[in-house]
Amino acid sequence: MAIKIFGNFFGRIFSSLFKNKREIKLGFYGPPNVGKTSLANRICKDFTGEELGSVSKIPHETRNVQFKEKVEIAYKGKKLVFKLVDTPGIATKIDYEDFLKYKMGKKEAKTRAKEATQGIIESIKWLDDMDMVVIVLDATENPYNQVNITIIGNLVARKIPVLIVANKVDLKKADLKRIEAAFPEYDVIGISARYGKNLEEFYESIFKLSKKV
Amino acid sequence: MAKKRGAEKIGNLKGFSIQFLPYSEIRGLNSDDRIRKILDIILGNNILIIQGRLTPNEETRLIGDTIAMVGHVKSFKGVELAVISGNGDGGMFRRMTKGLANALAGGDFSAITIIGPATIVKEIKRNPKKIELFLNR
Numbered sequence: 001m002a003i004k005i006f007g008n009f010f011g012r013i014f015s016s017l018f019k020n021k022r023e024i025k026l027g028f029y030g031p032p033n034v035g036k037t038s039l040a041n042r043i044c045k046d047f048t049g050e051e052l053g054s055v056s057k058i059p060h061e062t063r064n065v066q067f068k069e070k071v072e073i074a075y076k077g078k079k080l081v082f083k084l085v086d087t088p089g090i091a092t093k094i095d096y097e098d099f100l101k102y103k104m105g106k107k108e109a110k111t112r113a114k115e116a117t118q119g120i121i122e123s124i125k126w127l128d129d130m131d132m133v134v135i136v137l138d139a140t141e142n143p144y145n146q147v148n149i150t151i152i153g154n155l156v157a158r159k160i161p162v163l164i165v166a167n168k169v170d171l172k173k174a175d176l177k178r179i180e181a182a183f184p185e186y187d188v189i190g191i192s193a194r195y196g197k198n199l200e201e202f203y204e205s206i207f208k209l210s211k212k213v
Numbered sequence: 214m215a216k217k218r219g220a221e222k223i224g225n226l227k228g229f230s231i232q233f234l235p236y237s238e239i240r241g242l243n244s245d246d247r248i249r250k251i252l253d254i255i256l257g258n259n260i261l262i263i264q265g266r267l268t269p270n271e272e273t274r275l276i277g278d279t280i281a282m283v284g285h286v287k288s289f290k291g292v293e294l295a296v297i298s299g300n301g302d303g304g305m306f307r308r309m310t311k312g313l314a315n316a317l318a319g320g321d322f323s324a325i326t327i328i329g330p331a332t333i334v335k336e337i338k339r340n341p342k343k344i345e346l347f348l349n350r
Contacts, residue, residue: 090276091280091291092276092279092291092292092293092294093280093290093291093292093293093331094280094283094290094291095290095291113283117280117281117283117284120276120277120280121277121280121281124273124276124277127273142338142340144339144340146272146294146295146296146337146339147276149296150269150272150273150294153269153272154269154270154272154273156269157270
């Protein structure tokens with residue numbers, strides 16, 4: 001009996017140590033140009049001092065899945081280790097002509113379009129590997145977009161915990177209430193990745209969500 | 214003058230049709246065959262209206278499969294896609310999860326799925342109360 005109690009005690013300690021050391025794969029998903037990389041960069045910069053990827057006003061700047069391993073996030077005395085996975089924006093259509101208005105040559109636009117399509121396919125493939133996902137939306141845009149619904153539906157079906165983040169709340173056109181109304185079952189965290197606004201609430205939500213992993 | 218403008222519009226709308234696919238047509242198909250059937254119709258320059266909705270996994274696969282064709286199928290730029298659920302109030306997510314539950318139980322008949330090639334459908338704007346289909350000129 002004493003041996004059994006002793007065994008259980010050490011079992012709990014070892015499993016808790018293992019749990020704390022485990023790297024949680026945290027994916028950043030959403031449509032193009034909503035600020036997924038800006039948010040991932042902000043987190044990386046805060047906790048590792050380095051950025052993860054480049055950002056641009058031109059859609060589909062991120063065309064490959066990029067990640068940063070062993071990012072230890074500390075919040076209110078607690079620590080969790082994450083693998084941050086920044087994914088290319090998911091869209092249902094790609095037209096190289098859309099890139100021409102950004103003063104891009106035809107050849108460059110076609111290459112970017114080709115890489116963007118490959119990036120979308122890669123993003124979808126990575127859905128299988130996520131432990132939890134942050135859906136990043138643009139607070140100035142209409143949230144009733146089928147891509148958002150499809151990705152969230154897919155994650156719900158896979159029982160992957162989801163957090164919705166409405167980025168760009170610093171902009172005048174931002175409408176957080178519209179996004180909250182579209183997703184009433186979720187806490188929607190309004191942030192500005194660019195200016196680091198409301199990231200405390202974001203980290204708190206991430207820690208809360210990690211308990212479901 | 215007005216007559217001429219009207220004639221131009223009709224001329225521009227040539228070359229596509231709207232097809233309706235009752236749920237009974239895809240009920241017995243597995244996911245691969247459902248997606249293949251949908252893609253066949255869309256690649257024929259048709260706007261497709263499906264009774265019911267696909268599962269979230271099928272919707273994701275459809276996005277992946279269509280985007281994989283961009284650059285490989287001549288003039289194909291992807292699709293515009295929207296699902297309208299008739300499950301009442303309660304926000305997009307509640308309707309979506311109800312839709313998922315229904316899909317697992319054998320089909321959400323109250324939903325309508327609209328899919329069109331991006332060369333024809335410029336944009337599908339939606340909000341909780343209406344859906345608008347904008348066509349390319």
